[in-house]
Amino acid sequence: MLLLRRCHRLTRLGPLNTQRHQAAPAVASCAVRLRSGGSSEDQRSYQHAHGPSWRQALAGVLAGTGAVLAYGLHHHKAEQVDTIEKASALRIFTQEEVTGHRSLEDGVWVTYKGAVYDITEFVAMHPGGDKILLAAGGDLEPFWALYAVHKQEHVLEILAEYKIGELRAEDLKKQQSVKSSDPYSSDPERHPALRINSLKPFNAEPPPEILTDSYITPSAIFFKRNHLPVPQVDPDSYRLHVEGLPGGALTLSLKELKTRFPKHTVTATLQCAGNRRSEMNKVKQVKGLNWGIAAISNATWSGARLRDVLLAAGYGPDVAKRACHVQFEGLDKDVTGTTYGASIPLNKAVSEEGDVLLAYEMNGEDLPADHGYPVRVVVPGTVGARNVKWLGKIIVSAEESSSHWQQNDYKGFSPATDWDTVDFKSAPAIQELPIxxxxxxxxxxxxxxxxxxxxxxxxxxxxxxxxxxxxxxxxxxxxxxxxxxxxxxxxxxxxxxxxxxxxxxxxxxxxxxxxxxxxxxxxxxxxxxxxxxxxxxxxxxxxxxxxxxxxxxxxxxxxxxxxxxxxxxx
Structure with a gap:
């Protein structure tokens, strides 16, 4: 804790100096001891991600700031800098000055509601590593808006420890005039019976006692599992792109998808990989949304067979000689433009018995917004995470999806594996689920x-x-x-x-x-x-x-x- 106090005071020293450089390894060591995750299913696994590049792995990271802040509250709060010392260090900064601090070398400054914060030393403690630099030199709010955990009182209290001044009034006014709106403001209305696990992104399950009232789950109470804001998609301008290995390509409008290919209907149950996680929490705390027993639902899905669309794109029976996977990318994305993605084995995608659909109807009606309108993948018998919603792109590939959710999440490990020893590359991505x-x-x-x-x-x-x-x-x-x-x-x-x-x-x-x-x-x-x-x-x-x-x-x-x-x- 002495180290944290020292780092905190060094933050107040202004421009980078030799003393700050010398402190950096110790700060990183301190960060290892403090490492923890937030309440989001995605953010908790992200801190140990080993993706091929930081941009591909980015989608799960944006909640990390609040996660570490929340964990460190009882440690860090005890070492608060004296109020008089803080007050004497405060000054007014221009946006140009803030923008000039966008790296560890120059210092990492951010703004939040008109205040300026130097979070240089916090970067080492961020569970997503230096991905927090995406907000460097600018406003935190567009990033924090993705996960409501950031705006809790205790998180704001700890952020205050890094405050170094106020943003000039003229610059604050400009910032407010161009401030991004809440990315969740256009999310659809939900049934009040749903039991909410997370508001932003929205995740909820129906009360168990009504779940089995119907063999076909009504769409309104079908469990909701979103990783990012629900995208607004214009059905007239919607296009589905099929690409990948040489020899095949196709772009389809929604109308073409509905008219060029036979319509098939499949009754299939979808289940979240985290269904019944709350029971594991009773044995030992895990990282993820605290799902009960109702993160599972059953529906009738109608649409074109994926097999038929791949054949039309030019991927014939010989494609198995060159490809092993079919990747999917959604139209839901974070503030950096990173989309949700996943993949399934090629043999499941092209099998006549696999029944994989590019669904545009659920329970006899257009897909609801929460369930992928206008088109989603339905992969019967496979974990919900591979049933990508708001489908924008299909990629036939020799490789699995490089998405965070394919490579660094939704994998099973031994009870002996913890967050200090886990190697996500050592386990296969969950596909079929157990009894x-x-x-x-x-x-x-x-x-x-x-x-x-x-x-x-x-x-x-x-x-x-x-x-x-x-x-x-x-x-x-x-x-x-x-x-x-x-x-x-x-x-x-x-x-x-x-x-x-x-x-x-x-x-x-x-x-x-x-x-x-x-x-x-x-x-x-x-x-x-x-x-x-x-x-x-x-x-x-x-x-x-x-x-x-x-x-x-x-x-x-x-x-x-x-x-x-x-x-x-x-």
């Missing part, structure tokens, strides 16, 4: 009346890779004894859907069981576990599958329910 099930009714902590004499348990089950769920076992006594639930693949008032072809069971199964209340029990520990047609089964506990990103959480789901005695009998 999964969860209880939606009754909710954990609720009670049932003894007089009812029975309890009804409901939930969902799904497996990745087109593997069909064939059984769900339910226990009322913590796993000592089991009963088999009834499965259904449609709403109760509809005829069951025909069994899918082998390897193409893309949609979940809803399940239900009504069982007698045990005579002597005062509390039930209800447990569910699913089995697919490859006889994959869920692990019984979370601890052996815990990982630092909290992904692939699929242990037996457990809820505890009290049995309420009939008051008339007391």
């Amino acid at each position: 999964q099930s969860a209880i939606t009714v009754p909710a954990d902590g609720t009670a049932v009346d003894r007089s009812s004499e029975e309890v009804t348990v409901k939930g969902y089950a799904w497996s990745g890779g087109g593997r069909e769920v064939v059984r769900v076992d339910v226990s009322l006594d913590g796993g000592k004894t089991w009963q088999v639930a009834q499965l259904r693949s449609s709403d109760k008032d509809q005829a069951p859907e025909a069994s899918p072809p082998p390897g193409r069971a893309w949609a979940w199964k809803l399940w239900e069981i009504t069982a007698p209340l045990p005579a002597e029990a005062q509390e039930l520990e209800i447990v569910c576990k699913a089995v697919d047609n490859s006889y994959n089964m869920q692990p019984d506990t979370v601890a052996p599958i815990w990982n630092l990103r909290g992904v692939l959480s699929n242990a037996w789901h457990r809820v505890k329910v009290k049995i309420r005695e009939d008051e008339s009998e007391e």
Whole structure:
């Protein structure tokens, strides 16, 4: 902490000098000890990114400032510089003076709401490294607007420690007149029932008790997973570009996509890699949004087959000799222009049985804005992160996507791996997801009346890779004894859907069981576990599958329910 105080005071010394150079290695060492992440799923993994270039890896970094500031509050606050010392150092700066400090050599200055801050020494502590230099010499607000965590009171308090003066009134007025608007201001309205995990970017899940009311999840309550602001796309000027290896290229308007290719419809479940992360947090804190059990939903998707579009672009059957992956780039982007991206294996993309769609409809209507309007990729059986929304570009390639979300996120690791030892290059990107099930009714902590004499348990089950769920076992006594639930693949008032072809069971199964209340029990520990047609089964506990990103959480789901005695009998 003495070191932090020393660094902080050196910041006040003005232009770079020998003393500041000498302090830099120590500051970097201090930064290693303070390294931590924020509350965003993307920003927490970004600090250990090993992407091929800083610009390609940039998309997850913009939340990092607030993350480190929040972590260091209780350390740094104790070493605040005396108020009199700070006041004597303050002065008025012009924007030209601020702009002149855009590097570690010249010092890194930024402005925020008319104040000027010298954050040179903070750069070493930033989880995204020197990417914070993108804001150097200018206003922080356009960068901070992407993640609301920055504007919390404790973050602002620590930023104040780096204040060196005020921006000249004339320059502040000019800055305000050209200030970027909130990039999230044009986001669509959302259903009030959604349980919000993050406002900016918007991430939310439906209440579990209504999730399984419908086999097809209504679009309004389908879980929302956004990494960046929702882009505004004009359907008339929209163009989808297909490119990559020599020998193929194609540009399609929305109308051409709809009219040149047969329309196909697939019922498919999408699940976030972080679904049920909250259960891993109970074992040991992980980094990412605290998803419950409802970051999963089921819908009907309609559009052109990706296979058909690739063939039209000139990528015939021999493409497999030269390519291994199909990359996707979205139209959602951060303030630097970096877009969301991901890729899938070529064999999934071109397979007739893969059912990969360039979807423009969801549940019989145009895609909602939150779900990729006007076109998104739907990759059945594959983790939600590869189902890129607001699709702008398709690239046939010998390589995986270089996107941060493909290379440095959405990967699973051993419980022994921590943020100091993780090597993202050592693990494959998640594609197919493992067998999964969860209880939606009754909710954990609720009670049932003894007089009812029975309890009804409901939930969902799904497996990745087109593997069909064939059984769900339910226990009322913590796993000592089991009963088999009834499965259904449609709403109760509809005829069951025909069994899918082998390897193409893309949609979940809803399940239900009504069982007698045990005579002597005062509390039930209800447990569910699913089995697919490859006889994959869920692990019984979370601890052996815990990982630092909290992904692939699929242990037996457990809820505890009290049995309420009939008051008339007391």
